[in-house]
Amino acid sequence: MTDQDMRSETHAAADDTVLPAGAIWSYCNSSAMRRAARHLGQLYDDAMGDTGLKGTQFSLLSQIKLSGEPTVKALATSMVMDISALGHTLKPLIRDGLVELVPSTTDRRVKHVLLTAEGAAKQEELTQRWQVAQARFEAVFGEARAKELRGILDFIGSEEFGRAYRAGGTGDES
Amino acid sequence: MTDQDMRSETHAAADDTVLPAGAIWSYCNSSAMRRAARHLGQLYDDAMGDTGLKGTQFSLLSQIKLSGEPTVKALATSMVMDISALGHTLKPLIRDGLVELVPSTTDRRVKHVLLTAEGAAKQEELTQRWQVAQARFEAVFGEARAKELRGILDFIGSEEFGRAYRAGGTGDES
DNA sequence: TGAATTTACTGGCATATGCCACTAAATATG
DNA sequence: CATATTTAGTGGCATATGCCAGTAAATTCA
Numbered sequence A, B: 001m002t003d004q005d006m007r008s009e010t011h012a013a014a015d016d017t018v019l020p021a022g023a024i025w026s027y028c029n030s031s032a033m034r035r036a037a038r039h040l041g042q043l044y045d046d047a048m049g050d051t052g053l054k055g056t057q058f059s060l061l062s063q064i065k066l067s068g069e070p071t072v073k074a075l076a077t078s079m080v081m082d083i084s085a086l087g088h089t090l091k092p093l094i095r096d097g098l099v100e101l102v103p104s105t106t107d108r109r110v111k112h113v114l115l116t117a118e119g120a121a122k123q124e125e126l127t128q129r130w131q132v133a134q135a136r137f138e139a140v141f142g143e144a145r146a147k148e149l150r151g152i153l154d155f156i157g158s159e160e161f162g163r164a165y166r167a168g169g170t171g172d173e174s
Numbered sequence C: 001t002g003a004a005t006t007t008a009c010t011g012g013c014a015t016a017t018g019c020c021a022c023t024a025a026a027t028a029t030g
Numbered sequence D: 001c002a003t004a005t006t007t008a009g010t011g012g013c014a015t016a017t018g019c020c021a022g023t024a025a026a027t028t029c030a
Helices: A029-047 A055-067 A072-079 A083-095 A117-141 A143-156 A159-167 B029-047 B055-067 B072-079 B083-095 B117-141 B143-156 B159-167
Strands: A099-103 A111-115 B099-103 B111-115
Touching (some): A055 A072, A055 A083, A055 A111, A117 A143, A117 B159, B029 B055, B072 B111, B143 B159
16 A cells, blocks of 8 residues: 555646645644644544543643633633534533533623533643653653743644734725 | 743733633643634635535645545544544535545555545645635735744644654653 | 454434524613 | 513534444465
8 A cells, every 4th residue: 555645746737826745734734733733632632542532631621720710601712622622522521510601690691611520630740641641652752842832832822823813814894 | 940921911802801811722732722723723714615614625625636545544544633633524425425435456444535527626725715715814924924824734633743642741651 | 355443434323513583581772 | 660682591503523333355374
């Protein structure tokens, strides 16, 4: 199986919308980001082992813990997730008793997300495992470099970036 | 390294949903990557407009085009995707007539993925739109910096990185 | 050469994530 | 105050993505 790895000939492409040869992730920022996220996700997921949870769930439990008792909306915003997507993602955690949704007493539209005792315990267990993946990543990538990268990713994930992006290009925007 | 710095002033929107302490993405490389990927995904998806397709599908169509007529396996490997995940992701594209799976004549286990004429046309249309998002991203992030970032993401998505990661840590196995 | 193993894909199940429509509740408006 | 509007969540539908089991075909081996 060495014949069909990554061809380059094929379609002599007569279109001018042709993209420079190579792979899509070598020039599309979003494709590159997704691809790297998939790889990292697999690596960190592996570290979660037989805990029954994945890296995404570790992120969620951790962010809930770090946020105190955020509202669903606030948690979604900070995670840069659609509020309904977050709602769906929380379901299995609620079903398994790791998380609870508690209606606010001051605003009946609002619900606060909080860890149950079991959820907090699980988060700590996962943190132990996470550190292994994190350490390995940094052993390869470099601790300082990793910190720098996270800074960049934080920026790309920020509302500030989103605003600048929308304002850019044509210069109009809403 | 339990340093709790980072985060200068979380983008606290205009509501009272301010997040207290640090955020998971300021520590976890994987969480940060996923969050940035979500944000970028939303931005690039928006650029796809009413084409009925998303950025992930643009990536797929583009990579198929750039690869020639890759096998399902080869495409999955290059995209750093599970082969079955790729199979599922291809279904809507096949259903909509943009992609075809053609059994190999030399190895009956294998199927080649190829764009139909419609798929190729769609890919070109999407490329036009993609360029808008790409240009905006680079207007904010910087063209050179973006290229550098893609290089880093490419590395993190590479098998080379995966091997180093697995070999790292405790420094055994391999 | 026939059995054991590996490889490539498929289908099922589960989570991740987004959009839209809908409901309830809080707010702004006249 | 009554109504219009905005805000927070929920449920449905669709794609994204992964794991596992099963199937078929190719390859390795005894």
